[in-house]
Amino acid sequence: MKKNKGMIIGFLAPAVLIFLAVFLYPIVRTVIMSFFKISSVTDSVDLWKFVGIENYQKLFATDIFRTSMMNIGKIWLLGGIIVMTVSLLFAVILTSGIRGKKIFRAIIYLPNIVSAVALATMWLQYVYSPKFGLLKNVLDKLGLHELAKTQWTAPDHVFWALLFAYCFGMIGYHMLIWMSGIERISPDFYEAATLDGANKINQFRYMTLPLLKGVFKTNITMWSVSTAGFFVWSQLFSSVTANKATIVPVQYMYSQIFGAGNAVTERNAGYGAAIGIILCICVVLIFTICNALVKDDDLEF
Amino acid sequence: MAKEKKIVKDKINWKKELKLAPGYIIILLWVAFTLMLLGWILAASLSTTMDIFAGKALKFPTGLHFENYAKAWGSGGVATFFMNSLLYSVISCTLLILICAPAAYVLARFTFIGNKIIQTGFVSAMGVPITMIVLPLFCLVANMGILNNVVASKATLIFLYIGINIPYTTIFLLTFFANLSRTYEEAAAIDGCPPVKTFWKIMFLMAQSGIVTVTIFNFINIWNEYFLSLIFANSDELRPVAVGLYGMLQSMQYTGNWAGMFAAVVIVFLPTFILYIFLSEKIIGGVTGGIKG
Numbered sequence: 001m002k003k004n005k006g007m008i009i010g011f012l013a014p015a016v017l018i019f020l021a022v023f024l025y026p027i028v029r030t031v032i033m034s035f036f037k038i039s040s041v042t043d044s045v046d047l048w049k050f051v052g053i054e055n056y057q058k059l060f061a062t063d064i065f066r067t068s069m070m071n072i073g074k075i076w077l078l079g080g081i082i083v084m085t086v087s088l089l090f091a092v093i094l095t096s097g098i099r100g101k102k103i104f105r106a107i108i109y110l111p112n113i114v115s116a117v118a119l120a121t122m123w124l125q126y127v128y129s130p131k132f133g134l135l136k137n138v139l140d141k142l143g144l145h146e147l148a149k150t151q152w153t154a155p156d157h158v159f160w161a162l163l164f165a166y167c168f169g170m171i172g173y174h175m176l177i178w179m180s181g182i183e184r185i186s187p188d189f190y191e192a193a194t195l196d197g198a199n200k201i202n203q204f205r206y207m208t209l210p211l212l213k214g215v216f217k218t219n220i221t222m223w224s225v226s227t228a229g230f231f232v233w234s235q236l237f238s239s240v241t242a243n244k245a246t247i248v249p250v251q252y253m254y255s256q257i258f259g260a261g262n263a264v265t266e267r268n269a270g271y272g273a274a275i276g277i278i279l280c281i282c283v284v285l286i287f288t289i290c291n292a293l294v295k296d297d298d299l300e301f
Numbered sequence: 302m303a304k305e306k307k308i309v310k311d312k313i314n315w316k317k318e319l320k321l322a323p324g325y326i327i328i329l330l331w332v333a334f335t336l337m338l339l340g341w342i343l344a345a346s347l348s349t350t351m352d353i354f355a356g357k358a359l360k361f362p363t364g365l366h367f368e369n370y371a372k373a374w375g376s377g378g379v380a381t382f383f384m385n386s387l388l389y390s391v392i393s394c395t396l397l398i399l400i401c402a403p404a405a406y407v408l409a410r411f412t413f414i415g416n417k418i419i420q421t422g423f424v425s426a427m428g429v430p431i432t433m434i435v436l437p438l439f440c441l442v443a444n445m446g447i448l449n450n451v452v453a454s455k456a457t458l459i460f461l462y463i464g465i466n467i468p469y470t471t472i473f474l475l476t477f478f479a480n481l482s483r484t485y486e487e488a489a490a491i492d493g494c495p496p497v498k499t500f501w502k503i504m505f506l507m508a509q510s511g512i513v514t515v516t517i518f519n520f521i522n523i524w525n526e527y528f529l530s531l532i533f534a535n536s537d538e539l540r541p542v543a544v545g546l547y548g549m550l551q552s553m554q555y556t557g558n559w560a561g562m563f564a565a566v567v568i569v570f571l572p573t574f575i576l577y578i579f580l581s582e583k584i585i586g587g588v589t590g591g592i593k594g
Contacts, residue, residue: 004411004496007407007496007497007500008407008411008413010403010497011403011404011406011407011500012403012404012407012408012419014400014403014404015400015401015403015404015467015471016404016419018400018460018463018464018467019422019423019426019464019467019468021464022434022438022461022464022465022467023422023426023429023434023464023468024422025437026433026434026435026436026437026438027429027433027434029436029437030433030434030436030437033436033437041436041439041440041443042439042440042443042444043440044444089327090327090328090331093321093324093327093328094328096321096324097317097321098321098324098325098328099318102582104328104332105585106577106581106582106585107332107335107336108328108331108332108335109581109584109585109588110335110339110574110577111335113521113525113573113574113576113577113584114525114570114573114574115524115525115527115542115543115546115569115570115573116525116527116543117527117543117544117546117547117550117569118546118566118569118570119570121546121550121562121566122338122339122342122566125559125562125563126338126341126342126345127338131354132353132354132355132356134337134338134341137356173588176585176588176589177588177589179589180589221428225427225428225430228430228432229430229431229432229528231527231528232527232528232543235547236547236550249432250430250432250528253432254531254532257436257439258532269436272432272436273436275432276430276432276433276434276435276436277433279430279432279433280429280430280432280433283428283430287428
């Protein structure tokens with residue numbers, strides 16, 4: 001093994017060094033920053049002023065930050081329910097032996113490879129357009145002319161407009177994760193169950209779902225990680241720099257640090273760092289709760 | 302637009318198909334909507350702003366307007382963003398493989414102190430929100446005083462794209478190397494081939510299919526990357542497509558050139574879309590390959 005020492009170090013060094021520079025060092029510094037008052041993000045350390053947990057306290061006392069946390073919470077919960085249900089439904093349909101499975105699967109996953117800016121533009125400028133929008137045309141065709149006049153991106157509706165557009169793009173990815181789980185369940189199970197007289201719905205309820213526990217955990221984790229970084233969609237859906245209906249923590253942080261937005265009351269990079277920490281803690285919490293609630297399946301399949 | 306995929310291939314078991322009918326309907330509606338969305342954008346990008354507002358984007362009353370693309374590409378500035386994105390993606394993807402493949406190989410094959418820690422670190426990093434790392438990085442880069450130097454700024458962006466994709470790339474390739482048989486290395490060792498040479502001459506080539514898959518993902522990720530680019534690319538000269546497109550959207554709304562805007566949208570998603578048309582099976586296989594269910 002001694003012979004390989006040089007090789008191990010040489011092969012690992014570039015990846016590990018960059019990792020330390022781009023992840024470990026910034027994470028540690030962000031944690032420290034969150035306890036200081038820092039008037040500009042580029043200030044050197046001797047200009048920092050220690051304030052303890054004051055940054056966190058002040059953040060949670062700020063209306064617009066609380067709103068942004070509420071919004072991201074709603075996106076996580078409501079969007080999560082929509083995405084998980086619809087993607088599971090699609091996964092079940094696609095694995096039930098229908099024709100053209102591969103083409104359908106490819107088209108449903110397609111939005112995931114399109115740039116979020118491009119996708120959000122399609123929704124904003126086409127689907128929700130009050131003049132030539134898809135939604136307006138469809139509702140008009142159905143005779144629902146009053147409903148067709150709705151301004152989907154007006155403050156009253158913009159949150160839901162945002163949520164549906166975002167969910168549309170996420171379903172393909174989660175569907176693939178469900179499908180990989182379903183396809184790993186042996187067909188023998190279903191054969192045996194059918195012979196024993198269990199119908200499709202019971203098979204789903206008592207066999208598929210319990211066997212998908214581990215996959216469910218993966219799905220929730222992935223969903224939480226992507227929700228924590230939620231930003232592009234809010235930026236595109238808000239006409240002013242900080243729209244109360246769609247503001248999310250990352251957007252608030254961005255306007256705090258880099259923007260001259262209307263959300264900024266007091267410049268303090270410590271707030272930005274604290275927001276990063278809060279989001280990270282949320283992800284870790286969800287992950288821990290999931291792990292505690294859903295034990296890794298000890299079933300062999 | 303809806304795909305009527307009811308071509309009779311082999312004998313159809315009508316009873317079975319009928320049971321599946323609700324499933325077909327749901328999936329077909331969804332697929333039709335997706336295709337309608339993309340199809341309409343494509344049609345609008347070849348139409349004129351007036352036709353779009355008249356609701357005739359799909360009818361092309363004034364013919365096909367390819368000049369929308371020429372305008373968006375040239376005076377719209379998409380050319381610069383496009384070339385930037387191409388440069389960033391290609392260089393980052395290449396370097397990522399050269400950096401991560403050896404690291405993944407060593408982590409998969411050798412037992413040494415710290416192996417487990419590095420792996421855990423990489424896996425955890427995949428769940429870290431970008432907001433956790435962006436402030437110190439910005440501070441570091443700003444204090445280096447290179448934000449006005451175009452070449453240095455581009456190099457910085459490439460370094461960051463590489464950095465944030467290292468954990469994913471390494472872990473993906475690690476599982477791939479772990480599944481390769483050791484017999485090749487043993488045979489090479491008996492023939493007196495040094496391990497470093499064995500890696501580059503044999504194992505690296507054997508991992509090619511994994512390398513291709515992970516590179517497609519890295520390419521799509523870097524092509525579509527938004528947040529870092531927004532913060533670190535502070536002039537049009539540096540901006541990649543995602544951020545450039547956002548800027549264009551803001552100004553297009555004032556100039557009122559909707560057809561041009563849709564043309565820009567199409568140009569931005571075309572590269573990843575074409576990649577997807579040819580490699581969708583590989584991409585779909587890779588999505589779940591990287592995740593332990």
